[in-house]
Amino acid sequence: xxxxxxxxxxxxxxxxxEEVELAAPGPREVLVKVAAAGVCHSxxxxxxxxxxxxxxxxxxxxxxxxxxxxxGEGVSHVxxxxxxxxxxxxxxxxxxxxLAGRFNLCIPAGRAGPKGVLLDGTSRLSLPDGxxxxxxxxxxxxxERAVVAxxxxxxxxxxxxxxxxxxxxxxxxxxxxxxRNTARVQAGESAAVVGCGGVGLQVIAAxxxxxxxxxxxxxxxxxxLDLASARGATHVVEAGxxxxxxxxxxxxxxxxQHAFEVVGRPETIRLAWDSLRPGGTAVVVGLAPRGAEVSLxxxxxxxxxxxxxxxxxxxxALRDIPYLAELALVGDLDLAGVVTSVEPxxxxxxxxxxxxxxxxxxxxxxxxxxxxxxxGELRTPEYDRKD
Ligand SMILES: [Zn+2]
Ligand SMILES: [Zn+2]
Numbered sequence: 001x002x003x004x005x006x007x008x009x010x011x012x013x014x015x016x017x018e019e020v021e022l023a024a025p026g027p028r029e030v031l032v033k034v035a036a037a038g039v040c041h042s043x044x045x046x047x048x049x050x051x052x053x054x055x056x057x058x059x060x061x062x063x064x065x066x067x068x069x070x071x072g073e074g075v076s077h078v079x080x081x082x083x084x085x086x087x088x089x090x091x092x093x094x095x096x097x098x099l100a101g102r103f104n105l106c107i108p109a110g111r112a113g114p115k116g117v118l119l120d121g122t123s124r125l126s127l128p129d130g131x132x133x134x135x136x137x138x139x140x141x142x143x144e145r146a147v148v149a150x151x152x153x154x155x156x157x158x159x160x161x162x163x164x165x166x167x168x169x170x171x172x173x174x175x176x177x178x179x180r181n182t183a184r185v186q187a188g189e190s191a192a193v194v195g196c197g198g199v200g201l202q203v204i205a206a207x208x209x210x211x212x213x214x215x216x217x218x219x220x221x222x223x224x225l226d227l228a229s230a231r232g233a234t235h236v237v238e239a240g241x242x243x244x245x246x247x248x249x250x251x252x253x254x255x256x257q258h259a260f261e262v263v264g265r266p267e268t269i270r271l272a273w274d275s276l277r278p279g280g281t282a283v284v285v286g287l288a289p290r291g292a293e294v295s296l297x298x299x300x301x302x303x304x305x306x307x308x309x310x311x312x313x314x315x316x317a318l319r320d321i322p323y324l325a326e327l328a329l330v331g332d333l334d335l336a337g338v339v340t341s342v343e344p345x346x347x348x349x350x351x352x353x354x355x356x357x358x359x360x361x362x363x364x365x366x367x368x369x370x371x372x373x374x375x376g377e378l379r380t381p382e383y384d385r386k387d
Pocket of ligand 1: 040041042043062063170171
């Protein structure tokens with residue numbers, strides 16, 4: 001079928017909404033009518049070509065929600081009409097990592113994702129001339145419809161508006177999981193969050209819910225620090241000078257036990273490290289460009305400091321996404337509060353451009369306003385592409 005979708009033809013070029021061909025779902029696949037999609041920094045990394053060569057042409061978008069339209073052979077956990085959020089890791093639940101409970105590291109999903117294909121090694125997307133299009137992180141939801149692996153379609157409660165639920169599958173599950181599953185933050189422990197964009201604000205919300213105290217928000221953008229305070233940060237530190245880490249250390253009486261890096265740059269990873277107290281651990285959530293390297297003062301390992309990564313919340317999306325949806329329904333998680341712009345799908349290039357420049361927290365692209373449950377006005381902010 002013909003659908004409208006956001007196509008990246010080559011890195012660094014504008015992303016345009018075009019007509020593309022979407023094939024029917026195969027066995028163990030699901031066709032979803034997309035309601036809304038969040039614009040995540042990984043889309044910017046892909047659009048910039050920073051995640052490696054050969055990842056184009058591609059239909060972008062990996063954080064979203066919609067309604068099941070059709071299911072392929074062998075799919076029983078959802079039926080047409082069900083509301084689902086997308087998971088970028090369709091965990092097979094049979095490989096060594098899945099059997100060990102590390103569903104985010106599922107081996108077949110980890111192989112297919114970077115190749116831009118679904119689990120069977122092929123794509124359902126193509127240009128009208130037949131050129132295959134890659135799937136972004138096994139999803140491609142900056143589009144009217146998406147065919148995804150069955151395990152990528154996670155059932156959602158029907159009461160949650162889909163424009164809010166669209167954020168669950170990447171930003172929310174990543175931020176909450178970093179706190180709960182990776183760092184296992186306990187009440188009363190101290191934390192800093194470097195980078196208060198869409199995911200960083202979810203880390204702060206999760207820290208507040210876990211009872212962390214103090215929670216220091218660090219960003220170079222004062223408006224994001226205001227959002228961070230509204231979500232539970234107890235202290236804010238404006239980044240961008242040589243004294244940033246010293247100010248975090250001073251504010252917390254000697255540094256934090258947990259420092260979360262949610263930017264993906266060597267200098268902010270170092271900043272997270274420098275904000276730690278002895279025995280503290282830095283958790284790197286941000287996605288760095290391929291080839292980036294970090295250097296650390298090795299003598300400081302003597303003080304029991306540690307550093308580790310956290311991919312996609314280090315948990316089980318099938319369990320965590322519905323749980324987070326329930327948290328939102330009972331009011332413990334404010335999804336709308338991180339959304340700084342709601343725009344039509346056609347605004348995608350400007351939304352990516354503003355994110356590239358660090359403006360705003362989360363943009364939600366509304367693909368189908370009625371399905372998304374969004375009755376506000378859709379606005380395309382001014383954006384001058386400078387390159
Ligand atoms: Zn993402
Ligand atoms: Zn697996």
